[in-house]
Amino acid sequence: xxxxxxxxxxxxxxxxxxxxxxxxxxxxxxxxxxxxxxxxxxxxxxxxxxxxxxxxxxxxxxxxxxxxxxxxxxxxxxxxxxxxxxxxxxxxxxxxxxxxxxxxxxxxxxxxxxxxxxxxxxxxxxxxxxxxxxxxxxxxxxxxxxxxxxxx
Amino acid sequence: xxxxxxxxxxxxxxxxxxxxxxxxxxxxxxxxxxxxxxxxxxxxxxxxxxxxxxxxxxxxxxxxxxxxxxxxxxxxxxxxxxxxxxxxxxxxxxxxxxxxxxxxxxxxxxxxxxxxxxxxxxxxxxxxxxxxxxxxxxxxxxxxxxxxxx
Numbered sequence: 410x411x412x413x414x415x416x417x418x419x420x421x422x423x424x425x426x427x428x429x430x431x432x433x434x435x436x437x438x439x440x441x442x443x444x445x446x447x448x449x450x451x452x453x454x455x456x457x458x459x460x461x462x463x464x465x466x467x468x469x470x471x472x473x474x475x476x477x478x479x480x481x482x483x484x485x486x487x488x489x490x491x492x493x494x495x496x497x498x499x500x501x502x503x504x505x506x507x508x509x510x511x512x513x514x515x516x517x518x519x520x521x522x523x524x525x526x527x528x529x530x531x532x533x534x535x536x537x538x539x540x541x542x543x544x545x546x547x548x549x550x551x552x553x554x555x556x557x558x559x560x561x
Numbered sequence: 562x563x564x565x566x567x568x569x570x571x572x573x574x575x576x577x578x579x580x581x582x583x584x585x586x587x588x589x590x591x592x593x594x595x596x597x598x599x600x601x602x603x604x605x606x607x608x609x610x611x612x613x614x615x616x617x618x619x620x621x622x623x624x625x626x627x628x629x630x631x632x633x634x635x636x637x638x639x640x641x642x643x644x645x646x647x648x649x650x651x652x653x654x655x656x657x658x659x660x661x662x663x664x665x666x667x668x669x670x671x672x673x674x675x676x677x678x679x680x681x682x683x684x685x686x687x688x689x690x691x692x693x694x695x696x697x698x699x700x701x702x703x704x705x706x707x708x709x710x711x
Contacts, residue, residue: 452656459649466642466681469625470688475696476622476703483620495617499607506604509596516593543612550616558618 443529451508454501461498492551496544503539507532588651595644602641623705626694630707635689642685650678 468486472479485491511528514521521528609628611617628634653674661667695708 455649455652456656459653462645462649463677463681466646466685470684472622472625472692473688476699479622479625480703483622486620487617492617495611499611502603502607506596506600509593510600513593513596546612546616550611550618553615554618 443526447508447511447529447532450504451512454505457501458498458505487554489551489555492547492554496547499543499547500536500540503536503543504532507535507539592648592651595648598640599644599648602637602644605637606641622699622703626692626705626708629689629692630694630705639686639689642689643682646678646682646685650674 468482471482486495508529511521511525511532514528515525610620629638654671657667657670657674661670695704699708
């Protein structure tokens with residue numbers, strides 16, 4: 410019982426120390442603000458990518474059934490709705506990859522832990538560049554496919 | 562007079578501990594190392610399948626057969642399958658441990674993740690290594706051009 414034995418040695422404090430609780434959830438790496446929201450977004454994108462991966466392994470496995478069965482399934486991936494789904498997937502993967510690099514830099518490099526906020530801004534900027542680079546290509550392909558152009 | 566032996570305060574004695582493999586540490590490290598590989602593997606995969614040429618419109622059986630005629634893409638896809646699925650499963654394990662408080666639910670979910678991961682890795686690996694680019698049950702026009710002999 411360290412508290413009891415210490416109590417006989419040290420006199421009780423005259424007044425309770427007044428330590429004010431922090432006003433907002435901030436000040437640590439994973440509590441409040443960028444540190445927390447980057448983590449939340451990392452989880453959400455991770456879960457989404459995981460469930461797509463499960464489906465993607467199953468749909469690719471149909472190459473082993475027959476060419477026409479596989480072509481039937483993969484044609485579903487070329488519809489406008491699924492085309493937008495692929496865009497969303499790339500957006501999710503883009504964030505997860507960029508923020509994953511940020512996490513690695515935080516964990517293995519002292520500069521990273523000190524500048525995690527700056528790196529989050531960089532992640533968001535690179536993410537926007539990535540989306541801006543991919544979205545036109547994908548939307549172009551969705552439109553061409555919907556118009557019935559030959560792809561081969 | 563009696564002599565009392567007073568132990569020195571704040572002694573650094575710690576009871577001997579059995580050294581075990583720190584699985585959590587290796588799992589933590591695996592997420593970071595596999596993550597670096599997956600950035601290359603997945604962005605390469607996305608570029609070849611969704612950006613280059615006609616993007617998603619070009620994908621069909623012949624496209625896959627053409628890729629897997631090259632050992633490069635067989636190795637690429639095998640690495641991607643194993644690294645990504647284990648990375649994802651370990652991430653889901655972390656999330657289940659965080660949010661599933663009831664032991665029965667937690668254990669059930671963890672077993673489901675383990676079983677589905679093992680089954681899909683087995684399935685995916687078998688598909689890659691038993692793939693036949695010119696199967697006999699194919700309808701005309703679905704096969705890659707190098708199947709003309711059949």
